[in-house]
Amino acid sequence: MSSEFSPIDKAKFVAAKRAVDYVDDGMRVGLGTGSTAAWMVKMLGELVRDEGLKIKAVPTSNRTAQLARDVGIDVFTLDEVKWLDLTIDGADEFDPDLNLIKGGGGALLQEKIVATASDQMVVISDASKSVETLGAFPLPVEVVKFGWQTTKALIEECLSNVNVLGSAVSLRLQNDAPMLTDEGHYILDLHLKRIENARELSLILNQVPGVVENGLFLDIADAIVIGHGDGRVEVRDINNGTVEKEQIDILLNENLFADIED
Known part of the structure; x- marks a missing residue:
């Protein structure tokens, strides 16, 4: 990643990169909406293309659906899939109990339906979205x-x-x-x-x-991957009560970042 990307961009990227580790072959996966989720979708697309990953994806918005198709991911409706193994999505704000405010991108209804129809919801975020009490974000x-x-x-x-x-x-x-x-x-x-x-x-x-x-997502998220601008990630699992920290390589093909908007 070149120096033109801000620390926030890098933080979002490493969170998204770490989150794709949750995806296994054959899974039914909900795909979130927003800039961090878009990077995650592109990374999944690379795995589909380069490593033969096969998933059934249910997008949470029209723009995520189009991006998923563009990168070669098979897209389905929730009615077709019925239930999901995993949803990965961003957040506008999260508190220590992993309660969220979502909807800054306007997709809160479909995001909540998809998240609650999943065995597990993993949130991807940068550290700036962390708050002690929800409400700073509208x-x-x-x-x-x-x-x-x-x-x-x-x-x-x-x-x-x-x-x-x-x-x-x-x-x-x-x-x-x-x-x-x-x-x-x-x-x-x-x-x-x-x-x-x-x-x-x-x-x-x-x-x-x-x-x-x-846009209040309460008792829905199971884990959160928090990215930092220097490549560090912190994974908090609310069910297991665990916190893991690791370093993610951020020297990647910049084509991954093309055409991604907030």
């Missing part, structure tokens, strides 16, 4: 378009009754228009700063009419 909430402003008002009312530091709610835009998810929904971003009781908030939000799903 919490995405996917809502139906019909009556979305009413849904927004109901969410704001709910926030006045829960223990959070902020209560601003904004509609996510793309090119000056409401961003549409792959399922045709809108996303509201909740700028909460700190969430004292994530489990309570998740339950409350999902009871609001018009809310499809929220």
Whole structure:
């Protein structure tokens, strides 16, 4: 990897590289969405091409599906596969118990469905996403378009009754228009700063009419691979209570990084 890549880029890369070690031949694998997950997909594509790895992949977004096809991975729907051995995905924030905020890329609904339909979820992240308490990253909430402003008002009312530091709610835009998810929904971003009781908030939000799903991933992740800019990785397994540390070679073919966007 050349010096033009930042320490964050390198951290994401080594996390993704270490995570592909979880994938065995014949597995049914959920493929996450985002820049770190995109590197993981490209690495799996190299294994498919160069080492004959055979997997059935279920992407969590249209753009991940296209990338997987581009690198030669066989893509299936969740309905075709039914259940997954493993999902590898990124996170916008994670706490010491491996609870997550996800949805910065707009794919939270499909990501949560795929992750919960898996025997194991492995999170890939750089160390900057680590927090003691969730909430610094805006919490995405996917809502139906019909009556979305009413849904927004109901969410704001709910926030006045829960223990959070902020209560601003904004509609996510793309090119000056409401961003549409792959399922045709809108996303509201909740700028909460700190969430004292994530489990309570998740339950409350999902009871609001018009809310499809929220970006709190609680008790879903089994392990996390945390990358550092100097090539170090830390693997935390929440089920075994283990922490492993190792060094990953980051001198790789730069073609792996072409066309990857946040």
